[in-house]
Amino acid sequence: MQQIITAKLKLVTTPEQFVALRQTQLAYRDALNAVSHYAFEQGKTSNVTRLHKGMYAQLRTRYHLPSQLACSVERQVAATYKGLWTRLLKNIKHRRAKITKKRFKGLDQPPHYSSPTVQYTFERDYTFQRNQRVSVGTLNGRISLPYQGYHKHTVLIQHHARIGDAKLWYDKPKKTFYLLVSLAVEVAEPTPAHLQEVVGVDVGIRYLAVTSTSTGKATFHPGKRVRQRANHYARLRKRLQQKGTRGAKRCLQRIAQRERRLKMQANHSIANQIIKQHPHAMFGLEHLTDIRERAKRRKRKRKKNGNGYERISAKARKANRVYSQWSFAELQALITYKAMLAGSLAIKVDADYTSKTCPMCGYTAGENRPHKGLLFACQQCHYKLHADLVGARNLTLRTLLVRHDWTRTGCLSITPDTSDKEAKAARLSRYAELRWSPDASLRLEADGY
Numbered sequence: 001m002q003q004i005i006t007a008k009l010k011l012v013t014t015p016e017q018f019v020a021l022r023q024t025q026l027a028y029r030d031a032l033n034a035v036s037h038y039a040f041e042q043g044k045t046s047n048v049t050r051l052h053k054g055m056y057a058q059l060r061t062r063y064h065l066p067s068q069l070a071c072s073v074e075r076q077v078a079a080t081y082k083g084l085w086t087r088l089l090k091n092i093k094h095r096r097a098k099i100t101k102k103r104f105k106g107l108d109q110p111p112h113y114s115s116p117t118v119q120y121t122f123e124r125d126y127t128f129q130r131n132q133r134v135s136v137g138t139l140n141g142r143i144s145l146p147y148q149g150y151h152k153h154t155v156l157i158q159h160h161a162r163i164g165d166a167k168l169w170y171d172k173p174k175k176t177f178y179l180l181v182s183l184a185v186e187v188a189e190p191t192p193a194h195l196q197e198v199v200g201v202d203v204g205i206r207y208l209a210v211t212s213t214s215t216g217k218a219t220f221h222p223g224k225r226v227r228q229r230a231n232h233y234a235r236l237r238k239r240l241q242q243k244g245t246r247g248a249k250r251c252l253q254r255i256a257q258r259e260r261r262l263k264m265q266a267n268h269s270i271a272n273q274i275i276k277q278h279p280h281a282m283f284g285l286e287h288l289t290d291i292r293e294r295a296k297r298r299k300r301k302r303k304k305n306g307n308g309y310e311r312i313s314a315k316a317r318k319a320n321r322v323y324s325q326w327s328f329a330e331l332q333a334l335i336t337y338k339a340m341l342a343g344s345l346a347i348k349v350d351a352d353y354t355s356k357t358c359p360m361c362g363y364t365a366g367e368n369r370p371h372k373g374l375l376f377a378c379q380q381c382h383y384k385l386h387a388d389l390v391g392a393r394n395l396t397l398r399t400l401l402v403r404h405d406w407t408r409t410g411c412l413s414i415t416p417d418t419s420d421k422e423a424k425a426a427r428l429s430r431y432a433e434l435r436w437s438p439d440a441s442l443r444l445e446a447d448g449y
């Protein structure tokens with residue numbers, strides 16, 4: 001089985017090479033925007049041949065792109081439009097079905113490419129050479145550069161990995177160019193017998209992640225300090241946005257980057273910890289819906305007093321505090337990816353009622369979470385547990401069920417198909433039969449699933 005990974009290679013440049021790369025990046029970006037405008041005028045087309053006919057000459061003469069890079073620009077814009085069309089059509093379908101009211105606006109204007117990058121195709125505009133050097137295309141022909149990277153990655157490049165496309169990326173604060181190379185790596189196909197442990201991973205606001213194994217071992221990943229720092233950045237951003245001066249905008253960009261990096265690093269480190277703690281495991285992640293991922297905050301209407309001033313109570317002020325949004329989808333994607341490389345497997349299971357269902361007796365009700373607090377207290381059997389751990393355990397149970405089916409049928413059903421209501425209802429009724437016991441795996445077998 002193949003898995004695509006990205007190797008980040010640092011490019012060692014002379015001042016002349018630095019300028020050459022920078023010029024290529026900027027020309028490539030301007031070319032993307034020019035083609036994007038053209039595609040928009042041509043009825044928002046995603047047809048690469050049409051873009052080629054209309055724009056190729058200009059890309060060569062006006063932007064001085066070598067022919068391969070000119071073709072890459074056309075392909076990239078076509079792919080962007082194709083993606084946007086898919087989203088637009090999905091949105092129309094969802095609006096008809098009354099799933100959403102929001103209109104998709106991604107195709108109202110030509111999509112704009114703001115960050116300078118270059119998309120290189122392997123063996124056409126970049127190749128690896130001996131002595132750890134790489135040759136990449138620029139506006140004035142190829143240049144050869146030494147590169148540095150993780151030992152693991154460089155070995156893969158020099159030996160057995162299948163090499164794919166690469167992206168030239170510029171790290172502004174470090175004033176350094178990187179080449180992000182995608183590599184196809186051979187990994188072992190997982191089997192249920194090979195995955196000895198089952199681990200449910202619940203993601204959420206209070207704890208970024210809580211895990212539980214089928215034997216009841218739990219870990220909590222609070223991320224409180226990172227969240228505080230992220231919230232600090234979010235507040236700072238809000239203030240700068242209100243200011244709106246040019247200096248503020250520049251500052252805003254820097255802070256947004258810093259915030260992004262902070263969250264990314266936190267997600268990486270949590271994913272690493274979870275994967276390392278559980279070798280050869282089958283991880284159960286919850287299927288996040290768009291709504292949960294966004295975790296909307298309701299805006300409250302404020303009452304005005306007689307003087308026209310707003311009276312904001314301490315409670316309202318607290319509710320209006322600026323919070324940073326966390327990307328749980330990214331955290332899950334990292335866990336999935338790292339699990340695969342470590343010989344484990346992560347799957348998605350339905351998230352419905354995982355926080356409201358008692359893992360001991362199966363009683364499901366909102367009242368099981370008094371005041372939506374930290375404590376889960378079953379109203380039927382009076383079982384009490386940390387609320388986030390309940391979520392993780394329910395996910396563990398559902399993952400056990402998936403693994404059990406996998407062992408029995410030899411076929412793994414990975415993604416819950418959200419569009420199929422009947423299949424989902426059938427799954428939910430099976431979940432309702434699940435009960436937690438210190439060794440849930442045995443219990444599951446005994447119950448005859």
Ligand SMILES: [Zn+2]
Pocket residue numbers: 358359360361362363378379380381382383
């Ligand atoms: Zn109960």
